[in-house]
Amino acid sequence: xxxxxxxxxxxxxxxxxxxxxxxxxxxxxxxxxxxxxxxxxxxxxxxxxxxxxxxxxxxxxxxxxxxxxxxxxxxxxxxxxxxxxxxxxxxxxxxxxxxxxxxxxxxxxxxxxxxxxxxxxxxxxxxxxx
Numbered sequence: 001x002x003x004x005x006x007x008x009x010x011x012x013x014x015x016x017x018x019x020x021x022x023x024x025x026x027x028x029x030x031x032x033x034x035x036x037x038x039x040x041x042x043x044x045x046x047x048x049x050x051x052x053x054x055x056x057x058x059x060x061x062x063x064x065x066x067x068x069x070x071x072x073x074x075x076x077x078x079x080x081x082x083x084x085x086x087x088x089x090x091x092x093x094x095x096x097x098x099x100x101x102x103x104x105x106x107x108x109x110x111x112x113x114x115x116x117x118x119x120x121x122x123x124x125x126x127x128x129x130x
Contacts, residue, residue, distance in 0.1 A: 003099030005119075009082060009090040009126040013050035016082040016090055016126045020054060023122045029058045032077050050090075051083040056122075064111045065104070072104040078115065080122060092123055 009016040021031050032055040041048035057077030065072045080094045097116040106112060 003096055003103070004093050005096045005123070006091060006093045007123060009092050011090065011126055013052055013082045013084055013090055016092060017052045017054060019125050020080055020082070020092075020122050021056075023125050024054070024056045024118070027058075027118050027121060029056055029118060030077075031056045049084040049086075051081070053079060053081045055079050058118075061111055061114055064108055065100075065106055065115075068106055068108055069104045072100070072106065075100055075103070078119060080119075082126075092126060094119055094123065 011019065017034065021034065024031050033053075035053045035055075037051040037053065038048040055077045056079075062076045062078075065076065075095060078094065080092060082090060082092045084090050097112050097119070100106065101112055
């Protein structure tokens with residue numbers, strides 16, 4: 001899927017997201033939300049394989065991108081999704097920095113690099129094979 005970085009996790013969804021949250025916080029970033037889509041589906045009598053999304057960021061860094069192009073706020077804070085696919089494999093996905101740069105015409109390479117480094121750390125702790 002264009003614009004997404006997708007990999008597998010060696011952990012179940014809940015543990016994948018728990019570990020991602022720990023890494024985000026260890027980087028000094030903030031978790032703005034953790035959404036358990038499967039739990040919300042169950043509350044309405046629907047079924048959904050485990051699916052969780054986290055929204056996280058660092059206003060001291062992300063604001064720089066919004067100062068360059070305020071529309072970048074539609075994609076900030078950063079998001080990471082963990083879900084169990086139809087084969088029972090746990091996958092993780094996030095928007096690629098290249099896509100973010102291109103979509104919003106961003107040129108602040110230093111800020112984009114800083115965000116990408118944290119995204120890489122957040123997802124690397126749970127990745128199996130790409």
